Amino acid sequence: MSRQKRNAMMWKCMVIYVIALLAILLVACVRKEGQRVGVPRPVAYPRVERSYDTVYSCVYAPLNIELNRNAKVERTDSAADAGGFRAAYPRYGAELLCGYNRVGDAKKLKELLALRLERVALDLGNKEPDVFRHDYPEGGSATVFYSLRDCLTPVHFIATDSVGYVVSGTVVLDRISNFDSIAPVLDYLSYDVAHLVKNLNL
Numbered sequence: 001m002s003r004q005k006r007n008a009m010m011w012k013c014m015v016i017y018v019i020a021l022l023a024i025l026l027v028a029c030v031r032k033e034g035q036r037v038g039v040p041r042p043v044a045y046p047r048v049e050r051s052y053d054t055v056y057s058c059v060y061a062p063l064n065i066e067l068n069r070n071a072k073v074e075r076t077d078s079a080a081d082a083g084g085f086r087a088a089y090p091r092y093g094a095e096l097l098c099g100y101n102r103v104g105d106a107k108k109l110k111e112l113l114a115l116r117l118e119r120v121a122l123d124l125g126n127k128e129p130d131v132f133r134h135d136y137p138e139g140g141s142a143t144v145f146y147s148l149r150d151c152l153t154p155v156h157f158i159a160t161d162s163v164g165y166v167v168s169g170t171v172v173l174d175r176i177s178n179f180d181s182i183a184p185v186l187d188y189l190s191y192d193v194a195h196l197v198k199n200l201n202l
Helices: 003-029 106-124 179-198
Strands: 056-060 065-068 072-078 082-089 094-102 130-135 141-146 155-160 165-173
Touching: 056 072, 056 082, 056 179, 065 082, 065 094, 065 179, 072 094, 094 179, 106 155, 106 165, 130 179, 141 179, 155 179, 165 179
Parallel strands: none
Antiparallel strands: 056 065, 072 082, 082 094, 094 165, 130 141, 141 155, 155 165
């Protein structure tokens, strides 16, 4: 094959390659009907930084209920067989409510657990939560419910030793804001709930 023919063939191949590349780019850039186009947000939401360190203190020794030491913790009620705590996180606009009950028999324990589950269902409405289960070495168990969208009470937990104690609680937000802006707050509070649940003495 002569040099001239080789050059002509090479130019033909290059032209075909460029045309194919342009066709691919054209197809990639054309928007299909009904396809959504990404539009940047006009205003960015600043990320909420962690304001409360992951340092915990025990507020009720018999069950080893540990709450964030940097939150404003107060006792809400106290009786021989029941009690509660409120851990306020003012910088997050949220609080963690936690209570414990001691019941005398299996029937009352079952009724109390049913009431707690009903409360969770009412708070979450028709939202399907993510569920995390934790089993304790001595035979008790805990269930944590996460519903992290459009919910003033996005995190609930119920723990029991299956004998007489029930510990339950919820994270309560002051308001529902844009999900993207409160997602870090929910992560931080979920971490505190997970710590509380995993360290209960049940």
